Amino acid sequence: MKKVMVFIFIVNQFLFSQESNIEFSEGYLPKNFGDAIDYMEYSWNENDKISFKVKDESLAVSELHFNYGMFIRNSWLRHGNPELKSFFYKNGIYSFDDMSSIILTSFHRKLNKKNLALKKQFKFFIKYSKEVNENENKIHFENFKNFKVGDTLTFKYLRTFIDSEQEKLFYEGHCRAKGILIEKRKTDFNLRIKLIETCDEKGIYIIDYSKKLEQPLFEIMQVNDVRWNFYNDWEPVLK
DSSP states (O other), X not given: OOOOEEEEEETTEEEEEEOTTOOOOTTOOOSSHHHHHHHHHHHSOHHHHHHHXXXXXXXXXXHTTTTHHHHIIIIIIISSOHXXXXXXXXXXXXXXXXXXXXXXXXXXXXXXXXXXXXXXXXXXXXXXXXXXXXXXXXXXXXXXXXXXTTOEEEEOOXXXXXXXHHHHHHHTTOOOOEEEEEEEETTTTEEEEEEEEOSSTTOEEEEOTTSOOSXXXXXXEOTTOEEEEEGGGEEEOOO
């Protein structure tokens, strides 16, 4: 059943209203950011909401990263309504981990009747990513020299997974992907790689940063595919 929802963006905060006793259908996928928060408030039982609400914000969010956060990343962001994902892309957030953290943080603040401060949340993750990139840029050139054409490389799964099963296998230490370095491009620290091994038949998600797009394009790479990819997504296999 569709939920009636008013979604207004005013002075960097979202205000939500919904009719009482409105039920979501089974397997419901939020249509947008506001809908996602409303669905969480509807679907969580009161005990879970209270337990989440009374905890320190950072602790509450971090504790759910690998369970409900994984559900958000896989069901809503990877395989859900693209409008939700597009909302984050338009605000400079490209990591599914960051997206799920923002959703959980916003839900925690809504339960505690706090300002969601979305712009500040976006700025935090953008600044963090920029700082990381700036620090990494200082050592990119030296690290890039360590990659030799013909090397066997291991994929680091820094950005996203095909599904929750693959993510679970990776964090349990049972999912690895390998490729052969075919060519290097110093101008943007990209590597041309042939994938030779994965932990399952699903392949891996990569981003070709050489493509000039408004938002990063995730592509599935499978065994024997050859693609360009940023060098830091890979590491040489220790000999």
